[in-house]
Amino acid sequence: MMMNIFQGKLVSLVAEDPQVVADAYAQWNRNAEFKRLLDAEPAMLWSAKKIKEWLEKEMEESEPKFFSFQIRDLQSGKMIGFTGLGDLEWNHGDGWVGIGIGDSEYWGKGYGTEAMQLALRYAFTELNLHRVTLGVFDYNPRAIRSYEKAGFKLEGRLRGEMSRQGNRHDILIMGILRSEWEMA
Amino acid sequence: MDVKIPLFDGELVCLAPIDPEKDAEIESKWTYDAEYMRLLTIKPARPLSPAQVKKKYEALEKNEEEAKNLFYFAVRSRSDDRLVGFARIYWIWWTHRSGLVSLGIGDPGDRKQGFGTEALGMLLGYAFDELNLYRLTAVVPEYNQAALRLFENAGFVQEVRRREAINRDGRRWDCLHLGLLESEWKGNIR
Numbered sequence: 001m002m003m004n005i006f007q008g009k010l011v012s013l014v015a016e017d018p019q020v021v022a023d024a025y026a027q028w029n030r031n032a033e034f035k036r037l038l039d040a041e042p043a044m045l046w047s048a049k050k051i052k053e054w055l056e057k058e059m060e061e062s063e064p065k066f067f068s069f070q071i072r073d074l075q076s077g078k079m080i081g082f083t084g085l086g087d088l089e090w091n092h093g094d095g096w097v098g099i100g101i102g103d104s105e106y107w108g109k110g111y112g113t114e115a116m117q118l119a120l121r122y123a124f125t126e127l128n129l130h131r132v133t134l135g136v137f138d139y140n141p142r143a144i145r146s147y148e149k150a151g152f153k154l155e156g157r158l159r160g161e162m163s164r165q166g167n168r169h170d171i172l173i174m175g176i177l178r179s180e181w182e183m184a
Numbered sequence: 185m186d187v188k189i190p191l192f193d194g195e196l197v198c199l200a201p202i203d204p205e206k207d208a209e210i211e212s213k214w215t216y217d218a219e220y221m222r223l224l225t226i227k228p229a230r231p232l233s234p235a236q237v238k239k240k241y242e243a244l245e246k247n248e249e250e251a252k253n254l255f256y257f258a259v260r261s262r263s264d265d266r267l268v269g270f271a272r273i274y275w276i277w278w279t280h281r282s283g284l285v286s287l288g289i290g291d292p293g294d295r296k297q298g299f300g301t302e303a304l305g306m307l308l309g310y311a312f313d314e315l316n317l318y319r320l321t322a323v324v325p326e327y328n329q330a331a332l333r334l335f336e337n338a339g340f341v342q343e344v345r346r347r348e349a350i351n352r353d354g355r356r357w358d359c360l361h362l363g364l365l366e367s368e369w370k371g372n373i374r
Contacts, residue, residue, distance in 0.1 A: 042279050091228050092351045094359075130356075131348055156344030159363055160319055162280040168318070173344045173361070 005121055006069075008114045013069035013122070016079050018059070021070060022052035024079055028102030037140050038100045040162050040171075067127065071099075071115045073106065080106045083119045085127065093130030093178075095123060108142055116150040124178050131177045137162065138170040151184045152176045191310055192257075194302040199257035199271060199310070202245070207258055208237040210267045214290035223328045224288045226350055226359070253278070255310065259287070259303045261294075268294045271303045273311050273320070281318035283311065295330070304338050312366045319365045325350050326358040339372045340364045 006013040026048040028034055035043040058064070068084030081101035088095040097119055101112045123129045134152065136143050152174035160168030192199040212234040214220055221229035232240070247254045253276040259269040271287035287303055289295050311317045322340055324331045327350075336342075344361035351357075 040277070040280060089226060089349075092226060092349060094346075094349045130351070131346075133346055133349070155346055156342075156361065158282075158319075158321060158343055158361065160365060161282050161321075161363075162277075163318070173346065175346055175349075177348055 005125060006118065007074075008118050009074075010111050010114045011071050011073055011080070011118070013083070013115070013118050014072045014079075016070040016072075018052050018055040019048075020079060021055055021082075022048040024102060025051050028100075031102075031104070034100070034102060034104070036164065037137065037143065039098075040137075067122070069119070069122075071101070071111070073111065078103065080111060081115065083115050085119065085123055085129075085132070088127070088129075093128070094133065095127065095129050095131075096133050096135075097123065098134065112143075113146045113149050116146065120150060120176065120181055124181050129178065131175055133173065133175045135171045135173055138172060139164070144172065144174075147174050150176070151180055153180070189309075189313075191314060192306065193262070194306055196262060196297070196302050197259050197268065197299050198262055199303065199306055200260050202241050202256070202258050203267075204238050204241045207267050208234040208241065211237045211270075211290065214288075217290075217292070220288070220290060220292075222352065223325070223331065224286070226325060252276075253283075255315070257303075257307070259289070259299065261299065268299055269303065271307045273307065273315065273317075276315070276317070281316065283315070283317050283320055285311065285320045285322050300334055301337065304334060308338060308364070308369055312369055317366065319363055322362045322364075324360045324362060326360055327352070332360070332362075335362050335364075338364065339368050341368075 026046065029045060032043055066084050066086035068082060070079050071081040071083060073080050080103040083099040085095045085097050099112060099116055099119065101107060120132060123132045134147060136147060153176065155173045155175045157170040157172045159170055161171040162169050212232055215232040218229045244254065244256050248256060254272065254274045256272040257270065258267055259271050260266060261268050269287060269289040273283050273285050276283035285307060287300060287307065289300050311320055322335045324335065340362035342360055343363045346359040348356040349359035
């Protein structure tokens with residue numbers, strides 16, 4: 001009951017100072033590979049000042065629309081990424097999860113998978129959701145493997161939903177039910 | 185290219201702009217029909233007064249003007265110019281030329297008359313020939329069989345099944361995402 005739901009073996013979910021977050025995001029955004037794996041918005045360079053303003057505006061809201069966390073490497077204490085749950089349909093117990101590991105030193109080593117497991121624990125034990133959904137691009141096999149390890153199942157693909165360098169790519173939709181999470 | 189091909193006029197219905205005063209009165213009545221609301225959306229159903237519906241129209245028009253990722257039409261019957269439903273393309277992602285589509289025929293007496301089929305046909309023409317989109321998605325609750333048939337008859341294919349995403353009266357239903365590519369649509373209408 002009193003376990004620390006924010007802490008795993010490799011990483012913990014934390015709330016960093018907006019200045020630290022803004023500096024890191026501004027730096028990560030310069031990495032085109034990271035941006036193209038992260039989301040389908042056009043890559044854009046926002047200043048740390050602008051990002052900090054958004055973060056501070058978000059802090060003023062009494063109820064967050066998006067339950068977001070920063071991911072901290074337990075060993076070095078470094079902030080390495082972020083995750084969050086949003087687009088919550090409370091009446092149906094459904095929500096979407098997103099995650100990004102901005103520091104590429106930490107790619108492919110299980111940090112993202114563990115952070116996702118913490119986000120899922122939060123979704124099912126704190127938000128009491130019935131299921132969690134995510135979208136991932138067909139050219140991101142590392143993320144797909146990580147989500148499968150965390151227990152997600154492929155639920156379908158939006159054919160050619162996005163265009164990259166003149167080619168169409170699918171967005172894969174994956175989901176995990178509370179019952180599946182409890183079994184794992 | 186044939187510039188004379190009509191975009192907005194079918195045999196039975198036409199796509200038209202919103203008439204805030206008159207339409208709000210009618211749409212307000214539809215929101216009292218929980219069955220209609222549940223077929224249409226997974227958001228919690230609640231009745232809206234004509235004033236609230238008018239507010240919604242204002243927000244729609246603001247979005248059309250400013251964000252430019254929404255195209256919303258009133259659907260009117262051609263015989264008497266009566267409001268029978270709505271049709272919209274929304275959440276357009278211009279970078280990727282994709283968007284979502286939805287429509288509704290408000291009064292149960294107006295359903296199964298071919299209004300929805302014709303309105304959807306015009307909406308698809310608008311999406312692919314006017315907006316030049318690459319693909320469209322329709323999100324449909326598993327229990328809305330009429331909508332599934334409507335979209336499948338128009339060429340949409342089921343792409344995603346989000347399991348147990350909807351809770352209605354204590355029972356779980358899947359949420360389906362259907363997709364239609366411009367190339368498939370072109371093949372269908374020829």
